Amino acid sequence: MMFPFTAIVGQEALKTGLIVNVIDPGVGGLLVMGEKGTAKSTAIRSLADLLPAMTAVAGCPYRCAPRPQGDGPHCDCPACADPAGATVPVRMRVVELPLGITEDRLIGTIDIEEALQSGRKRFERGLLAEANRNFLYVDEVNLLEDHIVDLLLDSAAMGRNTVEREGISVSHPARFILVGSMNPEEGELRPQFLDRFGLAVRVAGLSDKEGRLQILRRRMAFDADPAGFAKGWEREQQALADRIATARDRLPGVTVPEDILDRIVAITASLALDGHRADIVMVRAARALAAFRGMAEAGVEEVRDIAGFALMHRQRRQPFEEMGAGAGRLDQILADTLT
Amino acid sequence: MTMLAGSAGQEAACLAVLLAAGEPGLGGGLLIGAGGTGKSAIARAMEGVLPEGTPFVTVPLHADGPALTGAIDWERSVAEGRRVLRPGLLERARGGVLLLDDLHLLSPETAGLLSRAAGVTLVATARSAEGDLSRHLLDRFGLVAPMALLHRPAERRAVLIAALAGPDPGAADRAGRLVAAARSRLLRLPVLAPLVEEAIAILAEEADAEGHRGELFLARAARALAAWEGAPAVTIGHVERMAPLVLEHRRRQERAGETPPEEQRDEAGDSGASQDTPGDGSPPPPDGAQDHSAGADAGPDDHPGDPSEGIEPPRDGGRPREEVMETGESFQVRPIRPPKDRVRRHCQGRRSPSAARGRTGHVIRTVDRGEPGDIALMATLRAAAPFQRARGREGRILIVKDDLRYCRREGHVSSLVLFLVDASGSMGAARRMVAVKGAVRSLLMDCYQKRDRVALAAFRRDDAELVLPPTRSVERAERRLDGLPVGGRTPLAAGFVEAGRVIRQEQRRDARGRILLVLLSDGRANQALAGGQPLDESRNAARLLAGRPGLDILVIDTEDKRSFHRADLARQLAADLAADYVTLSDLAAPDLADLVRATRRRLSFH
Numbered sequence: 016m017m018f019p020f021t022a023i024v025g026q027e028a029l030k031t032g033l034i035v036n037v038i039d040p041g042v043g044g045l046l047v048m049g050e051k052g053t054a055k056s057t058a059i060r061s062l063a064d065l066l067p068a069m070t071a072v073a074g075c076p077y078r079c080a081p082r083p084q085g086d087g088p089h090c091d092c093p094a095c096a097d098p099a100g101a102t103v104p105v106r107m108r109v110v111e112l113p114l115g116i117t118e119d120r121l122i123g124t125i126d127i128e129e130a131l132q133s134g135r136k137r138f139e140r141g142l143l144a145e146a147n148r149n150f151l152y153v154d155e156v157n158l159l160e161d162h163i164v165d166l167l168l169d170s171a172a173m174g175r176n177t178v179e180r181e182g183i184s185v186s187h188p189a190r191f192i193l194v195g196s197m198n199p200e201e202g203e204l205r206p207q208f209l210d211r212f213g214l215a216v217r218v219a220g221l222s223d224k225e226g227r228l229q230i231l232r233r234r235m236a237f238d239a240d241p242a243g244f245a246k247g248w249e250r251e252q253q254a255l256a257d258r259i260a261t262a263r264d265r266l267p268g269v270t271v272p273e274d275i276l277d278r279i280v281a282i283t284a285s286l287a288l289d290g291h292r293a294d295i296v297m298v299r300a301a302r303a304l305a306a307f308r309g310m311a312e313a314g315v316e317e318v319r320d321i322a323g324f325a326l327m328h329r330q331r332r333q334p335f336e337e338m339g340a341g342a343g344r345l346d347q348i349l350a351d352t353l354t
Numbered sequence: 355m356t357m358l359a360g361s362a363g364q365e366a367a368c369l370a371v372l373l374a375a376g377e378p379g380l381g382g383g384l385l386i387g388a389g390g391t392g393k394s395a396i397a398r399a400m401e402g403v404l405p406e407g408t409p410f411v412t413v414p415l416h417a418d419g420p421a422l423t424g425a426i427d428w429e430r431s432v433a434e435g436r437r438v439l440r441p442g443l444l445e446r447a448r449g450g451v452l453l454l455d456d457l458h459l460l461s462p463e464t465a466g467l468l469s470r471a472a473g474v475t476l477v478a479t480a481r482s483a484e485g486d487l488s489r490h491l492l493d494r495f496g497l498v499a500p501m502a503l504l505h506r507p508a509e510r511r512a513v514l515i516a517a518l519a520g521p522d523p524g525a526a527d528r529a530g531r532l533v534a535a536a537r538s539r540l541l542r543l544p545v546l547a548p549l550v551e552e553a554i555a556i557l558a559e560e561a562d563a564e565g566h567r568g569e570l571f572l573a574r575a576a577r578a579l580a581a582w583e584g585a586p587a588v589t590i591g592h593v594e595r596m597a598p599l600v601l602e603h604r605r606r607q608e609r610a611g612e613t614p615p616e617e618q619r620d621e622a623g624d625s626g627a628s629q630d631t632p633g634d635g636s637p638p639p640p641d642g643a644q645d646h647s648a649g650a651d652a653g654p655d656d657h658p659g660d661p662s663e664g665i666e667p668p669r670d671g672g673r674p675r676e677e678v679m680e681t682g683e684s685f686q687v688r689p690i691r692p693p694k695d696r697v698r699r700h701c702q703g704r705r706s707p708s709a710a711r712g713r714t715g716h717v718i719r720t721v722d723r724g725e726p727g728d729i730a731l732m733a734t735l736r737a738a739a740p741f742q743r744a745r746g747r748e749g750r751i752l753i754v755k756d757d758l759r760y761c762r763r764e765g766h767v768s769s770l771v772l773f774l775v776d777a778s779g780s781m782g783a784a785r786r787m788v789a790v791k792g793a794v795r796s797l798l799m800d801c802y803q804k805r806d807r808v809a810l811a812a813f814r815r816d817d818a819e820l821v822l823p824p825t826r827s828v829e830r831a832e833r834r835l836d837g838l839p840v841g842g843r844t845p846l847a848a849g850f851v852e853a854g855r856v857i858r859q860e861q862r863r864d865a866r867g868r869i870l871l872v873l874l875s876d877g878r879a880n881q882a883l884a885g886g887q888p889l890d891e892s893r894n895a896a897r898l899l900a901g902r903p904g905l906d907i908l909v910i911d912t913e914d915k916r917s918f919h920r921a922d923l924a925r926q927l928a929a930d931l932a933a934d935y936v937t938l939s940d941l942a943a944p945d946l947a948d949l950v951r952a953t954r955r956r957l958s959f960h
Contacts, residue, residue, distance in 0.1 A: 118416055122416060125732065127731050127732070127735075130428075130732075130735055130751070131731075131735065131750060131751045131753075132749070132750055132751075133749075133750075134428075134429065134432035134433065134739075134742065134747070134751050135429060136429045161704065162459075162716075165415055165456070165459050166415055166416060169414075169415050169455065169456070172394070177412060177414045178414065178416075179413075179414050179416075179417050179421040179443060180416065180417075180418065180420075180421055181420075181732045182425065182427055182428065182429065182440050205803060207389045207481060210389045210390055211389070276511060276514060276515070277507070277511065279514070280507045280508075280510040280511045280514060281507050283510060284505055284506060284507040284510055287505055288390075288505075289387075289388035289389075289390070289391060289503050289505075290388055290389050290390020290391050291390050291391065291392065291504075291510065291513050291514065291517065292389070292390035293390075294510055294513070294514045294517075295514060295517050295518070298514065298518060
C-alpha cells in the first residue's frame with residue numbers, strides 16, 4: 016500500500032515539478048535538491064501509483080504504445096510490427112537506478128548464459144529498457160559515476176538506447192521521466208549535467224510546528240491502518256488523477272501567446288544563458304501547467320510559477336557559489352519581465 | 355540559412371555540415387559549443403540531406419575497439435566451425451557518415467581509432483570547455499565550427515520558435531537537393547587559379563598550421579563553398595571565408611593560448627584587477643591571468659614602492675607590509691593530468707589515468723593472463739568459438755583452459771593536490787597575488803570536478819605554514835585562500851620542507867596514493883632556512899622532492915614575463931624538481947570555439 020500522493024503535506028514545488036513532467040514528458044525531467052527524509056522518493060512512487068494505466072502493445076518488451084497513438088519511437092519487436100496486435104493496460108512504474116550500477120546493466124548486454132549454453136546471441140535488456148515509458152529515479156545522482164551519467168543523459172536526450180557491443184546491434188526506445196535527487200552538500204553535479212534536467216526544485220523539511228505535526232499525524236495514521244487511511248483520501252486521489260488525465264488530453268490545444276514567448280526570451284537573455292534549453296523548458300512547462308489549471312493558453316502566472324524551476328540550476332554562478340545564490344537577481348528579472 | 359533542424363542563427367555550423375555532406379574529401383566537421391546550443395540537432399540533421407543510400411551510422415558513447423573495427427562473430431563461428439568476422443561500425447559507415455555526439459567523452463582508445471579511420475566522413479559535436487580533444491583527432495576534421503552564442507532576445511526567440519515547431523521535413527528535402535546539386539557542380543569547377551592557390555598558402559602560413567593538411571582542406575573547403583553557392587570559379591573570397599573553420603584548430607599550441615584582447619568571454623567574475631591599471635580602459639583578458647591587461651604599464655615586480663605600477667595603497671593604513679588581496683577572476687584551467695605510473699590502484703576519481711585493481715575501472719582490453727577470477731567471458735567465448743565443431747560440441751559451448759581470457763582494467767584516480775603558494779611581499783607588487791589567487795581558485799574548481807583532495811601551504815615572512823591540512827572540502831580551501839595575506843620575505847626552502855613533511859605524512863597514510871604538488875612562485879628566494887644562501891638552499895630542498903614515487907610536481911611561474919627584471923628562476927627550479935612547468939598566463943585552457951569565433955569576426959565571415 017502506497018502513501019497517497021495527495022496526503023503529502025507541503026512540498027508544493029516538488030509536486031508541481033512532477034505533475035508538469037507527467038503531463039508533458041517533453042519537459043525533460045526533474046532534479047530534486049534537498050536533505051534526506053523529505054519525501055522525495057515517496058512523492059514519486061505515490062504519484063506513479065495514482066496515475067491511470069497506459070495502453071501498451073501486448074507482448075512488447077518495451078511496453079510501446081500502439082502505433083495510432085503515436086507516442087514516440089517504436090521498437091522492432093514482432094508484437095509492435097503486427098498492426099492488428101492486442102493491447103494491454105500497463106501502470107507507470109518507478110524504476111530505480113542503483114548507484115553501483117554497471118554499464119552492462121544500464122544499457123543491456125549479451126545474455127552470457129544463453130551464449131554459453133547454446134552458442135546463440137541474445138540481447139539481455141538493461142535498466143534503460145525497463146525505464147521506457149516509466150519514471151527513472153536516481154537517488155543521489157551526484158554520487159553516480161561520471162561515465163554512467165554520460166550514458167544515462169545520452170539516452171535521455173535521444174529517447175533511444177543504442178547498443179553496439181559483443182556483436183550485438185540493438186536500438187530501442189528509452190523514453191522516461193528522469194528524476195534525480197541530490198544533496199548539494201555531498202558534492203555537485205557538473206554544470207553540463209544540471210542543464211540536462213528540465214526542471215530543478217529545492218525541497219526542505221517544513222520548519223513550522225503545525226506542518227511537522229500534520230506530517231507526523233498522517234504518517235502515524237497511515238502506518239496504523241494503511242488501507243483505511245488510503246480510503247480516506249480516495250476522493251482527492253481520484254480527483255487529481257482525473258485532472259492530470261484531462262490536462263494531458265487538453266495539452267496539444269493549449270497555446271502560448273506571442274507576448275509570453277517574448278517574456279521568456281527576455282528572461283533568458285537577461286541571464287545571458289548560452290544554451291536554449293531553459294527557453295524551451297519554460298514554454299513546455301508553462302503550457303503543461305496551464306493545461307493542469309484548465310486554461311486554454313499559458314499566461315504570465317504560469318511562467319512565473321515555473322521560471323525558478325527552469326532557471327535555478329542553469330544560472331551562471333561564481334565558482335563555489337551555491338546553486339540558487341542568484342535568486343535575488345532572478346527575482347528582480349522576473350519582476351521586471353512578468354508585470 | 356535555417357534549412358537544417360536546429361540551425362536558427364547557427365550559420366557556421368550549418369554551413370560546415372552542408373559542405374561536409376557535399377564534399378566527402380573534407381573528412382567531416384566538428385561542431386563545438388556550449389550545452390543546449392543545438393549542436394546535436396544540426397549534426398543529426400545531416401542524415402536528411404545525404405544522397406539516398408548513403409550510410410549514416412551513430413557511434414554510441416560506450417562503443418569500444420571491437421565495436422568500431424569489428425571482431426569475430428562468435429555465433430556464426432560456433433555454427434560454422436571456423437573464424438567468421440563481423441564488420442564494425444567503421445566498416446558499416448564506409449562511403450558515408452559516422453556521427454559522434456559528445457566527442458570529448460569518448461575514451462582515448464576509441465578516439466585514437468577514429469582519428470585513423472579512412473573512407474568515412476566524421477561528423478561530431480563537442481563541448482568547448484570540457485576535456486581535451488587530442489590534436490591528432492582534431493586534425494582529422496576538415497572543418498571545425500563554433501556554435502554561435504545567441505544572447506539577444508530576437509535571436510533566442512527565433513531559436514525557440516524553431517525548436518517548438520520541430521524539424522521541417524520539407525526543408526530537409528530542399529537542402530538535400532541543394533547538396534546534390536552542389537556535388538555535381540563541384541565536379542565541374544575549374545582548377546584553382548594561381549592567385550587563389552597563393553592565398554591558401556599565405557593563410558595557412560599565417561595561421562602557422564601544423565603539417566600541410568590545412569592547405570589541402572582549405573582548398574577543398576573553398577571549392578565546396580564555391581560549388582554550394584553556384585559560383586563559376588573559386589575566388590579568394592571563398593578561401594577567406596572558409597579559413598577560420600579550416601585553420602583555427604590547426605594552429606600550433608603556443609599560438610592557441612593567445613586570445614585577442616577584445617574577445618571577452620563574458621562579464622561574469624570581473625575582478626578588481628582592471629581598476630588598478632590606470633589609463634588602460636580595456637577589460638580584463640578572458641584567461642584571467644591579469645598580466646595581459648597589466649600589460650605595458652606594469653612595472654618590474656621587485657620594486658614594490660614604485661607608484662607608477664598602480665599599487666593600491668594599504669587599505670587599513672596601519673600595516674603597510676601585510677595585506678589580504680582579493681581573489682582574481684577564475685577560468686577553466688588547461689588539463690593537468692599526471693602520467694600513468696605502474697602502480698595498480700582502486701580506481702575512483704578523475705585526475706590521473708592508472709592501472710586498476712580489483713574490479714574497478716573499465717576493461718581496456720583482454721589478455722591471456724590476468725587477475726585470477728576477472729575472466730572476460732565474451733573474449734573467452736570468441737576464443738573458443740572456432741573450435742566448437744572440432745571439439746565435438748553438442749549442447750553447451752566447450753571451453754578449455756587455453757580459451758580463457760582475462761580483463762585488463764584501467765581507470766582514473768584522484769590525487770591529493772597540495773598547493774604551495776609564495777605569499778611573500780613581492781607577490782603584492784603589481785598585485786600579482788590577485789592573479790595567483792584567481793589561478794588557485796580555478797585549480798580548486800578543477801580539483802572539485804576531479805574529486806581530488808586538496809591542501810594549502812604558503813610561505814612568507816620567515817616561515818612556511820600549512821594553511822589547510824588535506825581535506826575534501828574545496829570550499830574550505832577557497833575560504834582559506836581568500837584570507838591568505840601577503841607580506842615579508844621569501845622563505846622558499848622552508849616551503850619545500852613543509853611540503854615534504856605533508857607529503858611524507860600523506861604517503862604513510864596511503865602508500866599507493868598519488869600526490870600532485872602545485873608550486874606557485876617566481877622562483878625567487880631571499881630568506882634562508884639555515885643561514886646559507888637562500889637560493890642554493892631552496893634548490894637543494896627542491897632536489898630532495900624530485901623523483902619521489904607517487905609525487906608529481908607542477909610549477910606555475912608567477913613572474914611577469916614582460917618585466918625587464920625577468921629572471922626565469924622558476925623554470926630552473928622546475929628542472930631541479932623534475933616538474934612540469936607552465937606560466938601563469940598559459941594556465942588557462944584555450945577555448946577552441948572562442949578562437950574560431952574571434953578569427954571569424956576579424957575576417958567578417960558570415
